[in-house]
Amino acid sequence: MTAIHIQEIASIVQTGRVLTDESDRFSYSFDGSFGTYLPDIVIQTKSVEELAELVKYANREKIPVYPRGQATSLSGGPLPVKGGMVIDLSVMDDLLEIDEEDLVAVVSPGVLTAHIHKAAEAKGLMYPPDPSSSHVSTIGGNLAENSGGPRGLKYGVTKDYVIGLEMITPQGEIIRTGGRTVKNVTGYDLTKLIVGSEGTLGIITKAILRLIPKTPASETVMAVFDSLVDAGKAISQILSSGILPSKMELMDQASMVAVENYQPSGLPLDADAMILIELDGHPMAVRDEAEQVSKVCKAAGAREVRVPQTKEEQEDVWKARKLVSPAIARIKPTKISEDATVPRSKIPEMCRRLQQIKEKYRLHLVVFGHAGDGNLHPNIIADKSDKEEMLRVEQAVAEIFEAAVELGGTLSGEHGIGTMKAPFMEMELGAAGLDMMKRIKEAWDPNNIMNPGKIFPEPGQKLVLSE
Amino acid sequence: MTAIHIQEIASIVQTGRVLTDESDRFSYSFDGSFGTYLPDIVIQTKSVEELAELVKYANREKIPVYPRGQATSLSGGPLPVKGGMVIDLSVMDDLLEIDEEDLVAVVSPGVLTAHIHKAAEAKGLMYPPDPSSSHVSTIGGNLAENSGGPRGLKYGVTKDYVIGLEMITPQGEIIRTGGRTVKNVTGYDLTKLIVGSEGTLGIITKAILRLIPKTPASETVMAVFDSLVDAGKAISQILSSGILPSKMELMDQASMVAVENYQPSGLPLDADAMILIELDGHPMAVRDEAEQVSKVCKAAGAREVRVPQTKEEQEDVWKARKLVSPAIARIKPTKISEDATVPRSKIPEMCRRLQQIKEKYRLHLVVFGHAGDGNLHPNIIADKSDKEEMLRVEQAVAEIFEAAVELGGTLSGEHGIGTMKAPFMEMELGAAGLDMMKRIKEAWDPNNIMNPGKIFPEPGQKLVLSE
Numbered sequence: 001m002t003a004i005h006i007q008e009i010a011s012i013v014q015t016g017r018v019l020t021d022e023s024d025r026f027s028y029s030f031d032g033s034f035g036t037y038l039p040d041i042v043i044q045t046k047s048v049e050e051l052a053e054l055v056k057y058a059n060r061e062k063i064p065v066y067p068r069g070q071a072t073s074l075s076g077g078p079l080p081v082k083g084g085m086v087i088d089l090s091v092m093d094d095l096l097e098i099d100e101e102d103l104v105a106v107v108s109p110g111v112l113t114a115h116i117h118k119a120a121e122a123k124g125l126m127y128p129p130d131p132s133s134s135h136v137s138t139i140g141g142n143l144a145e146n147s148g149g150p151r152g153l154k155y156g157v158t159k160d161y162v163i164g165l166e167m168i169t170p171q172g173e174i175i176r177t178g179g180r181t182v183k184n185v186t187g188y189d190l191t192k193l194i195v196g197s198e199g200t201l202g203i204i205t206k207a208i209l210r211l212i213p214k215t216p217a218s219e220t221v222m223a224v225f226d227s228l229v230d231a232g233k234a235i236s237q238i239l240s241s242g243i244l245p246s247k248m249e250l251m252d253q254a255s256m257v258a259v260e261n262y263q264p265s266g267l268p269l270d271a272d273a274m275i276l277i278e279l280d281g282h283p284m285a286v287r288d289e290a291e292q293v294s295k296v297c298k299a300a301g302a303r304e305v306r307v308p309q310t311k312e313e314q315e316d317v318w319k320a321r322k323l324v325s326p327a328i329a330r331i332k333p334t335k336i337s338e339d340a341t342v343p344r345s346k347i348p349e350m351c352r353r354l355q356q357i358k359e360k361y362r363l364h365l366v367v368f369g370h371a372g373d374g375n376l377h378p379n380i381i382a383d384k385s386d387k388e389e390m391l392r393v394e395q396a397v398a399e400i401f402e403a404a405v406e407l408g409g410t411l412s413g414e415h416g417i418g419t420m421k422a423p424f425m426e427m428e429l430g431a432a433g434l435d436m437m438k439r440i441k442e443a444w445d446p447n448n449i450m451n452p453g454k455i456f457p458e459p460g461q462k463l464v465l466s467e
Numbered sequence: 468m469t470a471i472h473i474q475e476i477a478s479i480v481q482t483g484r485v486l487t488d489e490s491d492r493f494s495y496s497f498d499g500s501f502g503t504y505l506p507d508i509v510i511q512t513k514s515v516e517e518l519a520e521l522v523k524y525a526n527r528e529k530i531p532v533y534p535r536g537q538a539t540s541l542s543g544g545p546l547p548v549k550g551g552m553v554i555d556l557s558v559m560d561d562l563l564e565i566d567e568e569d570l571v572a573v574v575s576p577g578v579l580t581a582h583i584h585k586a587a588e589a590k591g592l593m594y595p596p597d598p599s600s601s602h603v604s605t606i607g608g609n610l611a612e613n614s615g616g617p618r619g620l621k622y623g624v625t626k627d628y629v630i631g632l633e634m635i636t637p638q639g640e641i642i643r644t645g646g647r648t649v650k651n652v653t654g655y656d657l658t659k660l661i662v663g664s665e666g667t668l669g670i671i672t673k674a675i676l677r678l679i680p681k682t683p684a685s686e687t688v689m690a691v692f693d694s695l696v697d698a699g700k701a702i703s704q705i706l707s708s709g710i711l712p713s714k715m716e717l718m719d720q721a722s723m724v725a726v727e728n729y730q731p732s733g734l735p736l737d738a739d740a741m742i743l744i745e746l747d748g749h750p751m752a753v754r755d756e757a758e759q760v761s762k763v764c765k766a767a768g769a770r771e772v773r774v775p776q777t778k779e780e781q782e783d784v785w786k787a788r789k790l791v792s793p794a795i796a797r798i799k800p801t802k803i804s805e806d807a808t809v810p811r812s813k814i815p816e817m818c819r820r821l822q823q824i825k826e827k828y829r830l831h832l833v834v835f836g837h838a839g840d841g842n843l844h845p846n847i848i849a850d851k852s853d854k855e856e857m858l859r860v861e862q863a864v865a866e867i868f869e870a871a872v873e874l875g876g877t878l879s880g881e882h883g884i885g886t887m888k889a890p891f892m893e894m895e896l897g898a899a900g901l902d903m904m905k906r907i908k909e910a911w912d913p914n915n916i917m918n919p920g921k922i923f924p925e926p927g928q929k930l931v932l933s934e
Contacts, residue, residue: 181841
């Protein structure tokens with residue numbers, strides 16, 4: 001990018017800020033994943049029209065454009081890997097409107113997801129997607145990556161709640177997709193194509209989200225197992241007993257040990273696995289369902305089943321699950337969070353494979369996650385300054401992906417492809433499937449300005465963590 | 468199409484049938500909408516490989532390809548408007564596998580949707596999408612059109628339950644999208660792009676459908692109103708009271724009169740509107756919710772509220788709703804079924820507009836439909852041999868679309884665009900939005916062989932019903 005570029009960009013951005021100092025730009029060089037890449041310029045503006053002009057300019061001058069929220073991404077979505085222009089959408093946080101009659105929220109991309117939860121709940125409504133990062137991540141980032149979360153089991157993911165978008169195309173046109181109706185089959189579903197496209201198809205500047213009535217009550221069941229396979233069986237049997245829990249989370253022994261070392265919570269360290277089940281709905285229904293779930297867990301071999309009786313006890317149980325991520329981050333400085341997802345029936349087999357990979361590469365691997373929908377989170381804890389260890393991590397990550405795909409699963413359940421998983425795309429999709437995706441990208445963004453270097457592997461690209 | 472074409476096509480189809488007799492082809496010239504178009508050739512084969520070869524051949528020779536299920540489409544989806552080749556996928560009905568552990572159904576496109584309902588229920592599971600045609604329509608057709616139904620209010624539409632597809636691309640490649648996991652963010656969501664694309668992007672040859680546990684109980688509430696506006700208010704208030712019914716259906720006075728004339732059912736003919744509400748879930752929860760809903764309806768001005776006490780009484784109430792379509796079809800020979808959908812808050816206003824359109828054009832217009840999600844079904848009953856009347860129908864249909872879009876709604880909630888709504892696409896989407904859809908079509912199907920003449924308007928195309 002030349003000095004003239006910077007000058008012309010500054011002349012487009014009348015109402016916002018243009019950052020070019022190295023120290024400012026450095027703050028935008030990393031995300032929640034791996035690697036740092038310095039952008040040439042950073043833009044903050046609340047004006048959609050200015051953004052559209054910027055994209056038109058970038059398209060003409062072939063400057064890479066990297067939209068970004070709070071950059072909590074675990075897959076490298078916002079990393080400016082080719083330099084160019086970062087658009088900081090976290091400043092676009094003015095609009096958060098709850099319409100109780102239409103049951104929708106209309107939001108600008110910089111609004112924190114937790115603020116949407118709160119605003120909806122204040123009106124007796126609920127925005128179900130609940131990525132663990134919701135208190136720090138923006139809805140724009142959630143939309144770009146199609147974020148999931150524990151409640152995905154019953155309620156689905158971000159995409160299932162987006163019914164309309166305003167977006168800037170890679171040519172700088174402002175388009176609107178979908179609308180305020182839940183049913184809409186007018187033409188191709190651009191809304192659901194754009195959500196989860198990781199910023200490669202345009203910049204989302206507004207979203208219309210579907211809300212549902214808030215569930216009036218919830219109950220929690222905690223079940224401890226001496227065998228991970230039995231825990232897997234209990235999960236299947238609960239789901240086929242006519243009950244659909246709102247959450248069903250798994251913690252393996254290594255994650256319980258990590259939590260106990262971080263903050264003692266009375267977890268059963270000699271057990272192989274623990275599952276936490278949340279039931280939500282009508283107060284009478286959830287009490288009865290909690291009893292049924294307890295029976296199923298006991299029949300499946302649980303050595304202990306507990307139903308917390310107070311709100312405080314419930315919160316304590318869930319707190320242990322939430323502590324897994326910070327707890328394991330303390331073990332070693334580098335945490336590689338994967339989200340390989342397998343069909344539910346393959347959870348025990350996937351756990352076995354992960355165990356083998358852990359032993360084969362002598363790594364600190366912890367398994368926890370959203371077991372009810374097969375969305376496991378194998379996390380490898382390492383030290384990026386130890387090149388020999390990182391080489392083993394590279395190999396282990398590749399084998400995790402291979403195992404997931406071999407078992408009929410997917411590279412990513414909710415974190416996205418970004419940079420790290422791009423080299424493995426063809427393994428899952430096949431050459432023809434990947435080609436159909438590329439055709440959409442090329443048709444919409446022929447100059448490849450929107451988030452270049454993401455999703456699609458470059459020729460010969462390999463996963464490299466050891467540099 | 469030449470004799471050589473027909474000969475070469477016949478040589479590709481080794482295991483199936485090739486129909487060229489005019490009487491056979493005539494059976495494939497119409498659907499549940501308007502108009503007849505004779506195809507040149509009709510293919511029936513269960514072999515995906517043969518189909519892929521056929522599409523490769525058609526792409527090379529630029530022959531239009533029209534995939535088709537049972538052709539119950541109300542928007543012209545399967546009509547072979549440019550002649551060419553019809554692919555009768557109703558014969559591909561062999562695969563209907565319910566996997567209780569993964570909570571999925573794997574189906575071939577020719578399976579009737581009602582058979583999927585039955586197979587899932589036999590294993591304690593549920594496939595929620597329930598288009599009214601489910602006993603006669605194929606899942607392939609439901610996938611192509613992204614069919615809805617009354618349960619869309621709580622459970623969403625077809626697209627919300629499709630997690631994987633096998634598809635033949637317009638170049639004759641067989642690709643697989645998604646898989647057996649509910650969460651999958653590996654690349655662009657081709658699954659949700661293809662579902663609802665009305666056969667314009669390829670031929671679906673297999674689908675993986677998400678199932679949920681079957682709800683154990685249901686209750687029905689019937690509420691009669693002297694004012695349509697009060698009925699609309701009741702609908703809003705139920706939804707904001709923390710209850711999400713599985714169905715919430717509206718019948719206006721004209722539809723009640725039609726039903727009574729067709730099959731006397733004791734409907735309150737002097738009332739302005741009736742709403743039928745179904746609650747499903749835990750037995751204790753639905754009983755309590757039925758009481759709450761009854762109270763809300765009374766407070767909103769219902770003159771009568773009834774909760775049927777037996778299974779038989781429940782069925783009788785819902786039967787009246789199901790009779791609307793056949794009842795109005797008997798009034799005059801030509802039924803134009805629309806599915807303009809508006810934001811929930813605009814239902815009373817849309818009803819007012821429809822009343823004005825009815826009076827302005829002196830037409831027999833009946834309003835009923837899925838009021839809970841704003842998906843109304845204004846049906847015009849006419850006689851296509853009466854050209855003067857059909858001219859008025861054309862104008863009325865155009866005004867219905869305009870009203871829906873003006874109120875922030877959409878041309879189509881669940882029937883699709885097909886041929887009839889194509890001229891109105893730009894009104895809803897804008898030129899830039901429509902252009903982004905066209906780019907996908909052109910990138911995937913540069914020779915425009917897949918279901919040509921659908922969705923995208925041809926230059927100057929207008930709605931013509933009066934020819």
